[in-house]
Amino acid sequence: MSAKTNSGRFFEDFRLGETIRHATPRTVTTGDVALYNGLFAPRFAVQSSDEFARRIGYARAPLDDLLVFHVVFGKTVPDISLNAVANLGYADFRFLKPVYPGATLNAVSEVIGLKENSNRKTGIVYVRSRGFDETGEPVLDYVRWVMVRKRDETAAAPAEQIPELPKAVPASALGLACPRIDRGAYDAALSGSPHRFGDYAAGEKIDHVDGMAVEEAEHQIATRLYQNTARVHFNLFAQTKDRFGKRLVYGGHAISLARALSFNGLGNAFHIAAINGGRHVAPLFAGLTVFAWSEVLETAALPGRDDVGALRLRTIATKDRPCADFPLKNGDDYDPAVILDLDYWVLLPRS
Amino acid sequence: MSAKTNSGRFFEDFRLGETIRHATPRTVTTGDVALYNGLFAPRFAVQSSDEFARRIGYARAPLDDLLVFHVVFGKTVPDISLNAVANLGYADFRFLKPVYPGATLNAVSEVIGLKENSNRKTGIVYVRSRGFDETGEPVLDYVRWVMVRKRDETAAAPAEQIPELPKAVPASALGLACPRIDRGAYDAALSGSPHRFGDYAAGEKIDHVDGMAVEEAEHQIATRLYQNTARVHFNLFAQTKDRFGKRLVYGGHAISLARALSFNGLGNAFHIAAINGGRHVAPLFAGLTVFAWSEVLETAALPGRDDVGALRLRTIATKDRPCADFPLKNGDDYDPAVILDLDYWVLLPRS
Amino acid sequence: MSAKTNSGRFFEDFRLGETIRHATPRTVTTGDVALYNGLFAPRFAVQSSDEFARRIGYARAPLDDLLVFHVVFGKTVPDISLNAVANLGYADFRFLKPVYPGATLNAVSEVIGLKENSNRKTGIVYVRSRGFDETGEPVLDYVRWVMVRKRDETAAAPAEQIPELPKAVPASALGLACPRIDRGAYDAALSGSPHRFGDYAAGEKIDHVDGMAVEEAEHQIATRLYQNTARVHFNLFAQTKDRFGKRLVYGGHAISLARALSFNGLGNAFHIAAINGGRHVAPLFAGLTVFAWSEVLETAALPGRDDVGALRLRTIATKDRPCADFPLKNGDDYDPAVILDLDYWVLLPRS
Secondary structure (H helix, E strand, C coil), X not given: CCCCCCCCCCHHHCCCCCEEECCCCEXXXXXXXXXXXXXXXXXXXXXXXXXXXXXXXXXXXXXXXXXXXXXXXXXXXXXXXXXXXXEEEEEEEEECCCCCCCCEEEEEEEEEEEEECCCCXXXXXXXXXXXECCCCCEEEEEEEEEEEECCCCCCCCCCCECCCCCCCCCHHHCCCCCCCCCHHHCCHHHHCCCCCHHHCCCCCEEECCXXXXXXXXXXXXXXXXXXCXXXXXXXXXXXXCCCCCCCCCCHHHHHHHHHHHCCCCCCCCCEEEEEEEEEECCCCCCCCEEEEEEEEEEEEEXXXXXXXXXXXXXXXXXXXCCCCCCCCEECCEECCCEEEEEEEEEEEECC | CCCCCCCCCCHXXXXXXXXXXXXXXXXXXXXXXXXXXXXXXXXXXXXXXXXXHHHHCCCCCCCCHHHHHHHHHHHHHHHHHCXXXXXXXXXXXXXXXXXXXXXXXXXXXXXXXXXXXXXXCEEEEEEEEEEECCCCCEEXXXXXXXXXXXXXXXXXXXXXXXXXXXXXXXXXHCCCCCCCCCHHHCCHHHXXXXXCHHHCCCCCEEECCCCEECCHHHHHHHHHHCCCCXXXXXXXXXXXXXXCCCCCCCHHHHHHHHHHHCCCCCCCXXXXXXXXXXXXXXXXXXXXXXXXXXXXXXXXXXXXXXXXXXXXXXXXXXXXXXXXXXXXXXXXXXXXXXXXEEEEEEEEECC | CCCCCCCCCCHHHCCCCCEEECCCCEECCHHHHHHHHHHHCCCCHHHHCHXXXXXXXXXXXXCCHHHHHHHHHHHHHHHHHCCEEEEEEEEEEEECCCCCCCCEEEEEEEEEEEEXXXXXXXXXXXXXXXXXXXXXXXXXXXXXXXXXXXXXXXXXCCCCECCCCCCCCCHHHCCCCCCCCCXXXXXXXXXXCCCCHHHCCCCCEEECCCCXXXXXXXXXXXXXXXXXXXXXXXXXXXXXXXXXXXXXXXXXXXXXXXXXXXXXXXCCXXXXXXXXXXXXXXXXXXXXXXXXXXXXXXXXXXXXXXXXXXXXXXXXXXXCCCCCCCCXXXXXXXXXXXXXXXXXXXXXXXX
């Protein structure tokens, strides 16, 4: 391999405290929005209509929160997870500023934890990644940890350091990416749902009913759109020789599908404010149909804000398994159809 | 099913005269145009080039008429046709205003007819749907009727009312969405065809020659782009258990394919002014190749306009069947290859 | 076939010296850029970020050079190569002006050579094609030659004329489409590579490592985006009866894939300045994974410019064949995995 190609960092290449500025900066446009719409069909009115967004207080329709996430995440892949065995988790994940078409996003990560595994073949790398817009202001801040291969099993392990991470983002930290909205201007006929913040209660479960099949071309187009070139999603030739025998769908694709499906039941949950944690329980492949259901874990007022309230949701996505009976666990194990278990905060208008 | 999810209206839920404002408003951008181009490859110069459009009298390249239609139609699906068995027909379908990138579209439908079927399991719902832009002006107005399931066969039938509908849109109602054009500035080399309005005659048949295969990812991306989430197009898991055993391609996809193919022979038919009627004769599935041919049914001057003239066309689309011999009927039945029979008006520059 | 449909020119329809203005003019937008990104995932910072581009001297992020090429090329297909048997080569191919979103492109070709083949069934047509923007200035100029069927084998052959073509574009002709760049503002962390012009040497070989699978929907969407409607890419029904039994991927798709893959090893080769020659060695089909490697053939300073330097590259693309051992020839023949052999100039910032 040429010294000029990127073979990715191995576990022993990471240094605690080091800061990595990622390539490639990316101007996100209405073109990206259109393609995201074509791939997921989100129907939340705020992101769909400049008019609707302006009437309630945005400058125009903001980018879908997950599009911002995918673009930022994609930049971290070549430096952080090219040699990852598994993407283990997310924590303290907060959207900090609305992002509009025309913004240029870039990303920086800091290594905040390292832990070699006992087999000495792999280690866990914790990074705090931040996305910035062209003004230099942060738009997204999150921690993720991944299991990364060692290049050389005999390489010395770094001192073990595991960061303390919050189990959930506190309600007081929510809402920075949501301007104060005009509740009276929020039109329920246009948004497609009469149910506002106060209409949901902790413990409530919602089957999102619809199913969406995934095609190879779709997840490839989506993942390339984010400039995420992790080989498991694209290199069919290599994947046919691997344990699954096929391409793996980018985990974020399942998150976007579940979010879009959740419109049916959560039509006014117009903004993801934070992600508390998430687990890709099982891989997703093309040819399967994704379903989802959600449970309201908690409801929370936002300090100093009477315009919006927050629901803490647990959304479960499945493959080839409708969710009318809310599949989750069989004993201690996940139901084999479950692919995603996501814990996050959404904002809804108050009545 | 949660009380918050939309399971769609059943036949007995519709009330004659009721007005339904549809979610979700949608700002249509050059991003949507690009994706539409990638899916259908329309080659009409007016919609393709801002320069060409400006020279003849548009503010810039307008959106493809069918993109406007699909976006408006998509909004009506969750309220009108989620429980539809079949989309039966269109009438009195008129484009009323040019729509440019940046416009925000929304839709309203009025129930103008109801008729229970004799089996008492289904009924026919007639709606007049209108698309509006952000100024509140109508851009599209059409009637469609669909066969909708009853939730409860024993539910009382509403009084039967069948609206009177015109067999065709009169020539005097055409052209509102087409500004006065400068015939002299219309460049035949750039448009790709020397044939203007006066070069076509009633009875003329044109084989559009080319064939276009449809992929699952393509029709899914297109249909999601319009936020049309009718389950038959996406829920592979459910469809494999259904009578066709696979996903159905959105009927509008066939219309867009036929329109794009019709460029070969109708290169200056730059605007669909109205649709008189249309029938999705048979379902289309991925893996098939679509062909099309057209017959000129009628030619018409537009009152008070010497810049453009109208051709009334009947365009027939087929699957896996080239159209050199103009396939249509075998006796009383349609040729089994026919999937679409569309009667509509297009405008061409006069010479 | 109707007299109004285009069946394409046959060999005997071309006249030496004739000029053909092509349909359809096309305004290229950020929507097209997004779709191109979703199809190929180019990661060169200049085309990805308005901010990055502005800082080094562009007005904003320019269009990917190959997107400009494909759009111009697409216009020539209905007039030049609808009845082509094979696309034989390119020469003297130069980008002349940066193209930004919003530009409207059109194309003109001049017939510069004709040669009937000895079998009298086909002939070779040489055209110089030029792409222009809406100001009338040329953005691209190239020669290609194609083998075209005769309509009638007995038709008289034109006088044979074979144009003299340069083996390579001289360094003095490079760089017109690249503004003077500010080397100091070129940020290697954001571009993803520390290697500048001076870090490459003639003879150096680079395996681009990554592999990208091609799906039917992807190449169809790409090729339609360029309004290139050559039937071999789309007419599945006809292709199943043809010698390959399936659709052929547009040759330009392989060029774009190879270019995007080449980022890994050539991250600062931000602009294709010229193409010296290229050969589509073997057809590409959906379901295959494309790999690529490059050799630096030559390095060249640009007269009067100390901001950028040029590398002459030979990039080889393969199907289902990783390139760690730089596959090229087996004796006189190409390795059966090779699909593309491209000789071109790229520009990199000097240090």
